[in-house]
Amino acid sequence: MWDLSFNLQALGIEAGTLVMFAMLVGLLLTGMPLAFVTLLVALIFALGWFGPMAIPLITSRVYSFVMNFVFVSVPMFVLMAAILDRSGIARDLFDAMKLFAGRVRGSVAIQTVFVSVILAAMSGIIGGEIVLLGLLALPQMLRLGYDRSLAIGVVCAGGSLGTMIPPSIVLIIYGLTANVSIGALFTASFLPGFMLAMFYCAYILARAYLTPGAVPDVDPTPVPREEKLRLLKGLALPMLVVVMVLGSIYGGIASVTEASAIGVGGVILSTILRGEFSYSLLRGAAMQTLATVGMIVWIGIGATAIVGVYNLMGGVDFVSELITGISDNPTVIVLVMMAILFFLGAFLDWVGIALLTMPIFVPIITDLGMDPVWFGVLFCMNMQVSFLSPPFGPAAFYLKSVAPPDISLGVIFRSLLPFICLQILAVALLIMFPGITGR
Numbered sequence: 001m002w003d004l005s006f007n008l009q010a011l012g013i014e015a016g017t018l019v020m021f022a023m024l025v026g027l028l029l030t031g032m033p034l035a036f037v038t039l040l041v042a043l044i045f046a047l048g049w050f051g052p053m054a055i056p057l058i059t060s061r062v063y064s065f066v067m068n069f070v071f072v073s074v075p076m077f078v079l080m081a082a083i084l085d086r087s088g089i090a091r092d093l094f095d096a097m098k099l100f101a102g103r104v105r106g107s108v109a110i111q112t113v114f115v116s117v118i119l120a121a122m123s124g125i126i127g128g129e130i131v132l133l134g135l136l137a138l139p140q141m142l143r144l145g146y147d148r149s150l151a152i153g154v155v156c157a158g159g160s161l162g163t164m165i166p167p168s169i170v171l172i173i174y175g176l177t178a179n180v181s182i183g184a185l186f187t188a189s190f191l192p193g194f195m196l197a198m199f200y201c202a203y204i205l206a207r208a209y210l211t212p213g214a215v216p217d218v219d220p221t222p223v224p225r226e227e228k229l230r231l232l233k234g235l236a237l238p239m240l241v242v243v244m245v246l247g248s249i250y251g252g253i254a255s256v257t258e259a260s261a262i263g264v265g266g267v268i269l270s271t272i273l274r275g276e277f278s279y280s281l282l283r284g285a286a287m288q289t290l291a292t293v294g295m296i297v298w299i300g301i302g303a304t305a306i307v308g309v310y311n312l313m314g315g316v317d318f319v320s321e322l323i324t325g326i327s328d329n330p331t332v333i334v335l336v337m338m339a340i341l342f343f344l345g346a347f348l349d350w351v352g353i354a355l356l357t358m359p360i361f362v363p364i365i366t367d368l369g370m371d372p373v374w375f376g377v378l379f380c381m382n383m384q385v386s387f388l389s390p391p392f393g394p395a396a397f398y399l400k401s402v403a404p405p406d407i408s409l410g411v412i413f414r415s416l417l418p419f420i421c422l423q424i425l426a427v428a429l430l431i432m433f434p435g436i437t438g439r
Contacts, residue, residue: 009049013318020045020310034352035295038302042309049313061308062301068176069257075293076260077167080241081123082285082292083267087276090132092234093118099231106208106215108144109154112137113200116158120165120193121242122263127398130159134402142404145216149415150207152407156395157200157419160387163350163380164193167245167263170383172256173296173354174376178362181373182256183249188437189377192430196384199422237273241266296351303355311359319360320367330368334375334431337361338382345386349394353386354379374434381430384423388416 011019020041027037046054065071084090097111097118104110112133119129133155141151163170166186175182208215245263248254254262271277310316326336337357344353358379365375387395396412403412430436 013314016045016049016313017310017315017318020306020315028347033298034349035298035302038299038306038352038356042302042305045306045313046309049309054309054312057312058305058308062304065176065300065304066297070172070176070182070255073167073172073182073257073260074169074296075289076257076264077123077169077172078292079285079289080260080263080267081128082288083264083271083281084119084123085128085132085288086281086284087267087271088274089234089238089267089270090115090119091136092231093238094133094136096231096234099228103218104205104208105218106146106204107218108137108141109146109150109204109208109215110201112141112154113158113161113197113204116161117165117194117197118238118242120162120168121246122238122267123162123167127394129162130156130395130398131402133159134399138399138403145213147207147211147214148407148411150204150214152399152403152412152415153419154200154204156388156399156412156416157422158197159398160384160395161193161197163383163387164189164196164377166190166193167249167256167260168193168380169296170350170354170380171376173300173351174358174379177354177358178372178376180362180376184373185376186246186249186256188373189380191438192377192381192426192436195429195436196381196423196426199426200419203418203422237270241270299349299351300355303352307356307359316360316363320364323364324367330370331431333364333368334370334378337364338378338427338431341379341382342385342389345383346389347392350383350386353383371434371437374430374437377437378427378430381423381427385420385427388420388423 023041023044024037027040028034032040042058046058094111094115097115098107115137116129116133119132123129138151138155141154142148162168166189168186168189171185171189172182174180175185204215241263244266245259248259248262249256268277268282271281307316323333323336327333341353341357344357348356362372362375365372387393390396390413393413393416396409396416399412400407400409
């Protein structure tokens with residue numbers, strides 16, 4: 001073992017970094033899950049660089065990550081989304097929103113974006129939203145004669161807004177990793193998230209009025225008063241849940257963890273009032289929550305272990321010096337970080353990206369005198385792109401699971417290109433005008 005330790009240390013931090021990166025990429029290409037890849041590489045380098053005495057240091061770091069009390073909010077928000085998946089709340093919400101966009105060209109597409117914002121504010125989970133909208137909005141837009149690319153892009157991009165709109169799980173994981181206030185992240189991300197939604201609406205309107213045949217003509221038939229009242233009822237419960245969750249956080253009544261429990265209670269109460277609550281609904285939601293949170297926790301354990309080992313090796317200081325040595329201009333350094341995140345986002349899950357890179361990037365941002373809360377919002381906006389970008393953009397695969405058979409992954413990815421451009425524009429605006437976050 002000591003010979004192995006000597007040999008790995010003899011590589012030096014530069015060559016050691018390359019070997020670690022090559023080992024990560026090589027194991028990922030075998031199809032091994034990211035969590036197990038990072039754990040295995042962490043174990044190899046801990047033993048090979050320091051010897052067996054390094055193992056307790058790694059386990060203590062992992063323990064401190066898992067025992068963070070705020071982490072309790074993650075399964076709560078996932079459970080909220082899982083219950084929403086199985087109830088009719090989202091369907092009634094979608095129907096109700098046509099009251100506000102019914103007389104505008106492209107109304108169903110705009111309606112889909114607003115529903116996405118409300119669903120994001122209820123749970124902060126992305127995959128479930130895209131599947132729901134793929135089942136509710138996509139068939140309706142295709143049936144009415146919307147341009148197929150526009151309809152696909154709206155569903156995927158709108159469904160991914162859960163990354164930015166509080167209570168975003170991405171913001172929570174960033175806050176845990178960067179050790180910054182999650183409440184401050186929620187406050188700072190709301191306006192940028194809404195700004196991105198407005199970009200989508202502006203693009204829809206531009207297509208509607210400038211591209212002939214992109215959207216159908218407006219239906220001139222007025223909605224009867226009785227129908228309006230029925231539809232408005234579908235808006236009441238979702239808005240109540242949003243007010244309960246975000247209102248309790250912003251009002252200082254509850255912490256993020258407590259608000260997540262309030263949200264679960266609100267969604268369960270909504271299903272009871274609607275007559276949809278059952279043991280099978282709760283059991284199915286609980287099993288989905290266990291699977292999702294188990295994945296997040298295992299990725300977190302692996303990423304925490306490998307970053308801990310790399311930090312002990314002196315790798316974090318090495319990468320920091322490498323990045324800060326690129327330029328004396330802080331904006332250039334931020335752009336380099338964004339480029340790295342864009343690249344990683346095409347291949348890795350956002351959980352792994354956050355836990356692998358933020359322990360390195362956030363100290364650099366702090367040393368440069370920049371606000372880590374602003375950078376957290378910038379990171380989440382960047383992750384918007386990763387959800388849509390090929391070859392592994394998860395939004396495309398979520399939609400493909402419920403889309404008609406004639407819609408291929410290639411068609412979906414091509415449809416997402418204009419929305420990826422809008423997301424990159426939003427990232428650029430956040431870099432140029434940090435005040436958008438209110439910081």
